[in-house]
Amino acid sequence: xxxxxxxDYESKVLGHFGPYGGRFVPxxxxxxxxxxxxxxxxxxxxxxxxxxxxxxxxxxxxxxxILTDAKRFSQYAGGAxxxxxxxxxxxxxxxxxxxxxxxxxxxxxxxxxxxIAETGAGQHGVASATAAALFGLECVxxxxxxxxxxxxxxxxxxxxxxxxxxxxxxxxxxLKDAINEAMRDWVTNVETTHYLLGTVAGPHPFxxxxxxxxxxxxxxAREQVLELTGKLPDAVLACVGGGxxxxxxxxPFIEDASVRLIGLEAGGKGIETGLHAATISGGSPGVLHGTxxxxxxxxxxxxxxxxxxSAGLDxxxxxxxxxxxxxxxRAEYRPITDDQAMYAFSLLCxxxxxxxxxxxxxxxxxxxxxxxxxxxEATLLINLSGRGDKDVQTAAEYFGLPL
Amino acid sequence: xxxxxxxxxTEAKTENRALLIGYLPAGFPTQKKAKKIIKAMVSGGVDAxxxxxxxxxxxxxxxxxxxxxxxxxxxxxxxxxxxxxxxTSVELGVPSxxxxxxxxxxxxxxxxxxxxxxxxGGSGVITPDLTFxxxxxxxxxxxxxxxxxxxxxxxxxxxxxxxxxxxECTGFVYAASLMGVTGTRSLVxxxxxxxxxxxxxxxxTPIAVGLGVSNKEQAKEVAVFxxxxxxxxxxxxxxxxxxxxxxxxxxxxxxxxxxxEGVRSARKI
Numbered sequence: 001x002x003x004x005x006x007x008d009y010e011s012k013v014l015g016h017f018g019p020y021g022g023r024f025v026p027x028x029x030x031x032x033x034x035x036x037x038x039x040x041x042x043x044x045x046x047x048x049x050x051x052x053x054x055x056x057x058x059x060x061x062x063x064x065x066i067l068t069d070a071k072r073f074s075q076y077a078g079g080a081x082x083x084x085x086x087x088x089x090x091x092x093x094x095x096x097x098x099x100x101x102x103x104x105x106x107x108x109x110x111x112x113x114x115x116i117a118e119t120g121a122g123q124h125g126v127a128s129a130t131a132a133a134l135f136g137l138e139c140v141x142x143x144x145x146x147x148x149x150x151x152x153x154x155x156x157x158x159x160x161x162x163x164x165x166x167x168x169x170x171x172x173x174x175l176k177d178a179i180n181e182a183m184r185d186w187v188t189n190v191e192t193t194h195y196l197l198g199t200v201a202g203p204h205p206f207x208x209x210x211x212x213x214x215x216x217x218x219x220x221a222r223e224q225v226l227e228l229t230g231k232l233p234d235a236v237l238a239c240v241g242g243g244x245x246x247x248x249x250x251x252p253f254i255e256d257a258s259v260r261l262i263g264l265e266a267g268g269k270g271i272e273t274g275l276h277a278a279t280i281s282g283g284s285p286g287v288l289h290g291t292x293x294x295x296x297x298x299x300x301x302x303x304x305x306x307x308x309x310s311a312g313l314d315x316x317x318x319x320x321x322x323x324x325x326x327x328x329x330r331a332e333y334r335p336i337t338d339d340q341a342m343y344a345f346s347l348l349c350x351x352x353x354x355x356x357x358x359x360x361x362x363x364x365x366x367x368x369x370x371x372x373x374x375x376x377e378a379t380l381l382i383n384l385s386g387r388g389d390k391d392v393q394t395a396a397e398y399f400g401l402p403l
Numbered sequence: 404x405x406x407x408x409x410x411x412x413t414e415a416k417t418e419n420r421a422l423l424i425g426y427l428p429a430g431f432p433t434q435k436k437a438k439k440i441i442k443a444m445v446s447g448g449v450d451a452x453x454x455x456x457x458x459x460x461x462x463x464x465x466x467x468x469x470x471x472x473x474x475x476x477x478x479x480x481x482x483x484x485x486x487x488x489x490x491t492s493v494e495l496g497v498p499s500x501x502x503x504x505x506x507x508x509x510x511x512x513x514x515x516x517x518x519x520x521x522x523x524g525g526s527g528v529i530t531p532d533l534t535f536x537x538x539x540x541x542x543x544x545x546x547x548x549x550x551x552x553x554x555x556x557x558x559x560x561x562x563x564x565x566x567x568x569x570x571e572c573t574g575f576v577y578a579a580s581l582m583g584v585t586g587t588r589s590l591v592x593x594x595x596x597x598x599x600x601x602x603x604x605x606x607x608t609p610i611a612v613g614l615g616v617s618n619k620e621q622a623k624e625v626a627v628f629x630x631x632x633x634x635x636x637x638x639x640x641x642x643x644x645x646x647x648x649x650x651x652x653x654x655x656x657x658x659x660x661x662x663x664e665g666v667r668s669a670r671k672i
Contacts, residue, residue, distance in 0.1 A: 301510030
């Protein structure tokens with residue numbers, strides 16, 4: 001792809017990525033979105049803001065995260081070299097903390113005292129509750145009732161951190177409905193409250209802000225891979241729900257034309273069954289939660305309920321930048337079924353001594369596929385976006401282990 | 404050429420009164436019952452009707468309309484029911500518009516949607532989550548089909564923004580009386596009055612106030628300063644409580660009569 005095309009694809013003013021992105025929200029939120037965009041753009045060029053964020057990365061969340069050469073796992077991936085970017089080792093156990101610390105600093109900058117957040121797997125909720133405790137902010141987390149059950153451990157963590165967790169009983173009782181509830185809270189309390197959105201979806205400026213705060217993953221990993229191997233990786237892989245960990249690791253590689261960018265979506269029981277959350281592989285362009293992107297929807301534009309064994313990927317939308325990278329052919333997106341993900345999950349546990357989040361296991365399953373396609377000469381960089389402690393119960397049930 | 408809705412606002416102005424606008428989601432609780440409810444609303448004195456397009460993710464709506472939309476969708480309501488109910492309403496002789504989130508319109512096709520609304524005799528479309536910036540296509544389609552383009556403005560809108568959005572509206576400007584989602588509220592008018600005054604300073608288009616109005620007293624208060632009073636959740640609550648049989652329909656008509664009295668008596672000395 002031509003360089004100028006890559007650099008131009010993001011419209012700085014309206015938050016469009018080609019035909020995707022933008023703002024589809026009640027007018028009541030426009031002032032707050034403008035304020036947020038302004039705060040972000042000022043912060044980006046403020047050395048003090050960046051110094052404070054870097055300090056937090058270094059002394060609070062534990063950055064830079066390390067790179068692990070997964071030699072035993074590689075044997076199952078056609079012998080390809082598998083490099084794991086260890087976001088699971090961050091404080092709170094996933095990449096979510098990167099964005100949360102950035103937005104918490106923005107919240108302070110805007111003089112707001114209350115944050116609200118949505119969560120699926122609970123990782124973003126835990127990260128938000130953590131940042132709220134650190135900065136002395138009030139925190140309310142909206143979580144689908146179905147997710148509060150399958151991620152009970154994270155609900156307890158959020159409460160221990162002082163956050164209020166509101167189970168959402170509308171609709172499919174999952175992440176999609178948690179976002180609806182958070183938006184309604186925001187419309188009502190926008191003057192005092194920042195909506196700390198956890199993924200690269202939602203109205204402008206969220207896809208840009210979250211991407212900018214997650215880019216650090218790819219910036220670090222690119223240097224680390226170059227230093228370790230002396231060359232760029234052949235492919236970069238990440239799981240995609242809303243797409244924040246994926247865009248974080250993809251973005252710094254976009255202009256490296258030789259590097260394939262591969263997003264692994266939740267194929268659930270298989271796309272053909274209709275029970276999946278593979279929005280790009282199995283959806284169509286539409287509008288959801290304030291942005292235009294790929295959406296799982298029916299002929300009337302009604303959002304269709306998604307399915308995935310992983311609560312964090314169980315979302316019928318996807319970030320608009322991913323939609324555009326897909327259409328441009330710069331990134332490719334493939335579905336991974338529940339069973340494929342759980343196989344890769346178990347394989348990483350036993351071959352490397354690392355229990356990944358089930359979300360992340362989708363990227364690992366992709367590594368098995370791509371590794372076998374490319375063979376042992378290839379180097380694959382995988383974003384190990386989160387750890388699996390929260391998933392022990394789900395995994396034990398899946399594998400029939402007595403608890 | 405003016406739409407039936409615009410003509411009605413002009414008439415009401417000469418009568419020195421505000422309009423009562425009633426909202427109902429298509430297919431709620433079933434399409435057959437929805438037709439009867441609309442009829443009861445109109446015979447009770449509702450001047451204009453908003454047909455809601457029941458949508459899976461209504462972020463502007465509170466629990467009452469969410470529940471009603473869910474029920475309608477479960478009972479099979481889709482685009483066909485929306486257009487059919489619009490036509491039913493038009494045939495009762497009241498100016499009628501559709502209120503829809505953008506997703507269903509985009510999925511149907513903005514061109515086709517605008518054409519169909521016009522074909523069924525609708526006056527326009529209220530688009531609660533379509534922002535000014537994303538409106539190029541809709542501006543074109545609504546103009547070509549002589550439809551009113553109704554946007555929702557809020558107390559948080561800056562003066563500059565208010566002016567931009569209000570001047571984009573035809574038919575009326577939908578003023579959200581408070582920061583929040585749809586639903587009945589005990590207090591409405593202070594914020595609403597201020598917002599209406601702010602809109603008047605930048606636009607000559609009629610202004611209807613929505614969000615929170617549920618009874619005669621509130622309707623009367625708002626009708627003093629607004630050109631239209633929009634009531635949705637209160638009608639739905641009646642149906643949720645009393646059903647849409649003989650009792651429910653009677654209660655709907657009574658609520659419409661009472662609200663209508665409020666609206667019509669607001670500016671009498």
